[in-house]
Amino acid sequence: MNTEFKKNSFFAGGKAVYYAVALLVGGAVGIINPLVTAHMTVKNTGNVWIGIVSSSYFIFLSVGAVIINNKMKGRDVRNIIVAGLCIAALCTFLFPFVHNTVVWLLLMCFTGIGISFNMVGIQAALHSSSPDDSRSAVSGMYSLLFASGFVISSVTGSLIYARLAWAAFAAGGIYLIAAVALIRLGLKEVHTIPAGAGEKVFSKIFTALCGSFAYGFSETTLVSLYPLFLLKQGYSVDAMGYALGIFVIGCITGIVPVTRMSDRMGRSRCLFIIILASFAAIFGIVMLDNFILRMAFSFIAGFALGPVYPLSLAMSVQDLPHSEISSGTAMFTFSYGIGSAAGPFLSSLLMNALGNNHIFTLSFVLFAAFLVLMALTRGLKQGVRSAQEKEEDSEFSDFYINSPQGGIENEK
Known part of the structure; x- marks a missing residue:
């Protein structure tokens, strides 16, 4: 069944699934961002490279938004989000097994692009399915759950890393795979964003x-x-x-x-x-x-x-x-x-x-x-x-x- 988003209540129309995905992705990002810096420091990487690799995530978060802008219109949003989550999960799993700064840089670039696909896709889906008088509240719930996942995993990820480094990154990857499963199992309908020029x-x-x-x-x-x-x-x-x-x-x-x-x-x-x-x-x-x-x-x-x-x-x-x-x-x-x-x-x-x-x-x-x-x-x-x-x-x-x-x- 192919249906465009309809205006509905705070949790209806698949919003509850997207909120849960925000919690899981926030948990993954709460592991990835702090531990990438910590892991490179442990491996005696220079400060310049640490800064470049850490910043590349945010730079390619922006690059991903440019890539996905025209690709998303008229397409199933679920596929866009799932593709981004799978890219980010793969890079997260691989990161602790690599010992080359250039490869680390490439992995963080693709992680930024993958998370960007997820962010843009979910935000477009949530706002397309919400009346204007509730969009701030919907954005607030999304941000709250993302931040909550980030905070919890920042603490638990560090504890896991102190015992077994690769397991902490694996936990971040598992969060992202769980988000993929949630979207595939929780959203049965095809969700499309209407195509349009959007020139101004x-x-x-x-x-x-x-x-x-x-x-x-x-x-x-x-x-x-x-x-x-x-x-x-x-x-x-x-x-x-x-x-x-x-x-x-x-x-x-x-x-x-x-x-x-x-x-x-x-x-x-x-x-x-x-x-x-x-x-x-x-x-x-x-x-x-x-x-x-x-x-x-x-x-x-x-x-x-x-x-x-x-x-x-x-x-x-x-x-x-x-x-x-x-x-x-x-x-x-x-x-x-x-x-x-x-x-x-x-x-x-x-x-x-x-x-x-x-x-x-x-x-x-x-x-x-x-x-x-x-x-x-x-x-x-x-x-x-x-x-x-x-x-x-x-x-x-x-x-x-x-x-x-x-x-x-x-x-x-």
Whole structure:
């Protein structure tokens, strides 16, 4: 049976299966990303190569989004997702058995492409099957489960790796294979995304793409460099772990309530508020030299920053017809991947040049620019709406004056 997605409830239409897949893929990524760096360090790989291989995942996350953009329209989304998961699973299984940096680089590139196929496919499927007034909540549930899987496997993966290195990577591969089985067994119908031109999608979602870039840039900077920042401030390794854990808990805690609230109060307004809160929280992390206060601001930063991804994702498709949703999600993933790759690299260069307190300077600049862009966009939309209303009033007045009744009253 071949059916296009229909608008349905929060869990209906296969959404529950996609949420479960998000949990499993998040678990796999929570093993792959941290352990790739750890494994290469154990194998005495140089820092330059470690940085290149780690960044290649995010770069090819963006490349995968470009590849899949036009391939997905009019096709069965399940096949796209399954192909990506199988590619990533194979690369994950192979990684610990390879001892060549170039091959490691190739494996991470293909892993990024595979995960990208999955992300774009699932996000397009979820938003195509959701009414606009629930897309933030749907994005929030997807992000919550992905993040939960990531956090759990980050801990368990390290424990497994300490005992048997290849088994940890095998666990990540098994998560991905389990996701493939879940899609094949749980989704019986053929799910297609309508084909369409989508030529002007970029201009329609430019603001949301900027939000995606800023989120990817800031989140990976915080996750990658915040521990280093704390260590150089004289904190212990345990304290570093607490700070990062509290940030992640804040992310998970904030996603669902903020995204559900945004469907009621307006996504742009809600996003503006939480960006301001993120701005203030990150400023507090850098400027306050008190461990308890830094932990409090770490939680606030996570609570505010976590929902930025699902909110921006929902904004990227809210004004698009179904035929352009796949293009919108592909562009969103591309922007997120580029921001994630650029954040740690550029921020570390600034820290080396100006000092450790400039860890989030570029993030501040991006957030400030994004807030200005949102304000200008909102003002422009209100101006256009006001002009349209005046034009409609003018047309009505002309019609009334030229009508028989209007002419009689004017004569009086």
